[in-house]
Each structure stands twice: as structure tokens, then as C-alpha cells.
Amino acid sequence: MIDVAIPGYGRLALEHLVCDYNGTLARDGVLLDGVAAQLNALAANLTVHVVTGDTFGTALRSLQGLTCAVTLLPSEGQVQAKQAFVTKLGAAGVVAVGNGRNDRLMLEAAALGIAVIGDEGLAADAMLACDIVVRHVADAFALLEDPQRLVASLRV
Numbered sequence: 151m152i153d154v155a156i157p158g159y160g161r162l163a164l165e166h167l168v169c170d171y172n173g174t175l176a177r178d179g180v181l182l183d184g185v186a187a188q189l190n191a192l193a194a195n196l197t198v199h200v201v202t203g204d205t206f207g208t209a210l211r212s213l214q215g216l217t218c219a220v221t222l223l224p225s226e227g228q229v230q231a232k233q234a235f236v237t238k239l240g241a242a243g244v245v246a247v248g249n250g251r252n253d254r255l256m257l258e259a260a261a262l263g264i265a266v267i268g269d270e271g272l273a274a275d276a277m278l279a280c281d282i283v284v285r286h287v288a289d290a291f292a293l294l295e296d297p298q299r300l301v302a303s304l305r306v
């Protein structure tokens with residue numbers, strides 16, 4: 151659990167991390183350097199989920215052995231499926247991280263939505279639906295490792 155009170159924003163009591171895969175954790179389907187260690191470290195405080203359309207068919211193999219649950223989605227209806235995944239976990243306890251247009255509703259639904267620009271770009275719709283934009287997923291994970299950074303960015 152990550153529990154942090156943010157002046158003017160509210161209290162975040164986060165239990166689940168829900169991540170997109172391609173463009174967020176991976177480039178061209180290949181897991182980014184450092185992500186495996188960061189995901190395993192975050193798993194000490196959060197239940198980690200990866201929800202993906204798995205465009206390149208590499209997610210299961212890349213994430214094998216990490217402390218995370220992988221959910222593969224069918225190619226149709228991913229926007230709603232990702233949102234429903236967050237809602238089912240209890241959106242008030244979820245931080246969602248993604249970069250794509252199909253992440254927009256899960257970023258909006260989650261108590262905290264972090265959008266990643268990365269190397270594959272950030273869909274404008276996802277940017278408008280999130281709470282914070284970061285350059286790289288490592289920056290998103292650093293925010294969760296040091297929640298005072300969240301306070302600094304989100305407080306009013």
C-alpha cells in the first residue's frame with residue numbers, strides 16, 4: 151500500500167499498479183532496461199498487473215518470472231476492457247500507467263493516472279485523461295518509490 155495525502159487533491163491509498171505493456175514497459179515489444187527490477191521492487195508495496203493487447207506477442211515471455219500478473223486482451227474493445235479491469239480492482243486503490251489511446255479510460259478511472267511519453271509517444275487523448283505526464287516509465291516508478299514527489303507535483 152502507498153498511502154499519501156496530497157493537499158488540495160486528496161488522499162491516495164494505492165494497492166494496485168496497472169500497467170500497459172507496449173510503449174510503456176516495452177519498446178517494439180522488448181522490455182525496457184531496468185523495468186524488471188523496478189517492477190519487482192514496487193511489488194513489495196503494490197500488487198502489479200500488466201494489461202495488454204500484446205501487439206508483438208512478447209509480453210508473457212518478457213514478463214515471465216517477475217512479480218506481476220499478466221492479462222492479455224483481445225484486439226477488439228481494449229479501451230473498455232482496460233477500464234473495466236481497473237474498476238473491478240477498485241479504481242480508488244489503483245495507479246494506472248500507460249501511453250496509448252486505448253489507455254485513456256483506465257487512466258481516467260484510476261485514482262492516479264500516469265501517462266508515459268517514452269520512445270513510442272503518448273496519445274493526446276491519454277495525456278488529457280491522466281493526472282501526471284512523465285518522460286519515461288522509470289520516472290513513473292520513481293514517483294511511486296518516493297511519494298513525496300507526487301505531493302510536489304499534484305498539490306495546489
Ligand SMILES: [Mg+2]
Nearest residue numbers: 170172173250
Ligand atoms: Mg501502449
